[in-house]
Amino acid sequence: MQSFLDALRDTITPITPPVAVRRLNDASELGTLKVRVRTEHITVCQQIAYSRHYGWSTWCDRQTSHCVLGAACVGLIPPPARVLDGTVNCGVYQQDQAAASAMQQQMPRLPVGTGGLLTWPLTRPLAGMEPEAVVLYVNSAQAMRFVQAFLYRDGGEFVSRSSGDAGVCSRGVAQVIRDQAPTVEIPCMGDRRFALAQDHEMIVGIPASWLQRTTEGLLATHKAGIRYPIPFQIPSSCQLTPEFVTSATD
Numbered sequence: 001m002q003s004f005l006d007a008l009r010d011t012i013t014p015i016t017p018p019v020a021v022r023r024l025n026d027a028s029e030l031g032t033l034k035v036r037v038r039t040e041h042i043t044v045c046q047q048i049a050y051s052r053h054y055g056w057s058t059w060c061d062r063q064t065s066h067c068v069l070g071a072a073c074v075g076l077i078p079p080p081a082r083v084l085d086g087t088v089n090c091g092v093y094q095q096d097q098a099a100a101s102a103m104q105q106q107m108p109r110l111p112v113g114t115g116g117l118l119t120w121p122l123t124r125p126l127a128g129m130e131p132e133a134v135v136l137y138v139n140s141a142q143a144m145r146f147v148q149a150f151l152y153r154d155g156g157e158f159v160s161r162s163s164g165d166a167g168v169c170s171r172g173v174a175q176v177i178r179d180q181a182p183t184v185e186i187p188c189m190g191d192r193r194f195a196l197a198q199d200h201e202m203i204v205g206i207p208a209s210w211l212q213r214t215t216e217g218l219l220a221t222h223k224a225g226i227r228y229p230i231p232f233q234i235p236s237s238c239q240l241t242p243e244f245v246t247s248a249t250d
Helices: 002-011 044-054 068-073 097-105 140-151 167-179 189-194 208-223
Strands: 019-024 058-061 116-121 133-138 183-185 202-207
Touching: 002 208, 019 044, 019 167, 044 058, 044 068, 044 116, 044 133, 044 167, 044 189, 068 167, 133 140, 133 167, 133 208, 140 183, 140 202, 140 208, 167 183, 167 202, 202 208
Parallel strands: none
Antiparallel strands: 019 116, 019 133, 058 116, 133 202, 183 202
16 A cells, blocks of 8 residues: 555655545444544545545444435445436436436445445555455546556456446446446546536546556656656747847846
């Protein structure tokens, strides 16, 4: 874990720290851990926001996870009929019930049975806890560097899918854990309105099983000269009007 954090510091330097995400069977697994946000009714994206912006650990279960889409995506509840049949997004994201249902049917979700979702900044380890997934918010250039790292070992192409909704809970967490493969996703409306996601930010989700591979890819491509921030080619001279040009008498 530390090698991944060191590689991030030396190559990408995201503004907010990576967030660890783990499912637990129930609150008893927390033991004596001090979890800062534990009884608030919040969403999955807000859990991640608390961890990345404030450095707080958070816990939500079936009773306190506030958004039906997020709760269903991470397996806290079975997807209700109004979700699966598209009622929640009909006339908003899609023009009719059939299109709305078709979108929901493609939404990545984890099997029902998650007792609760725990998040914490990866930079502040929780004793005895290892992440299942790591979520980062980055700009598009930093996302590019992650894609390059993901492809360093085997090449090929990186495929990114999006529903334009339930971004971090469906693609950044559920799909990453389900498929054991990294994702790049666009933050959704809820993430922007309620969880501080900014216009320039993109989501990168990485399964724990990919952290070492990602570390190697980041460091190797960095060493090869692919750097962030991207170095500009600054001209050796620029066209200035005569009064701005240094003269021999200055």
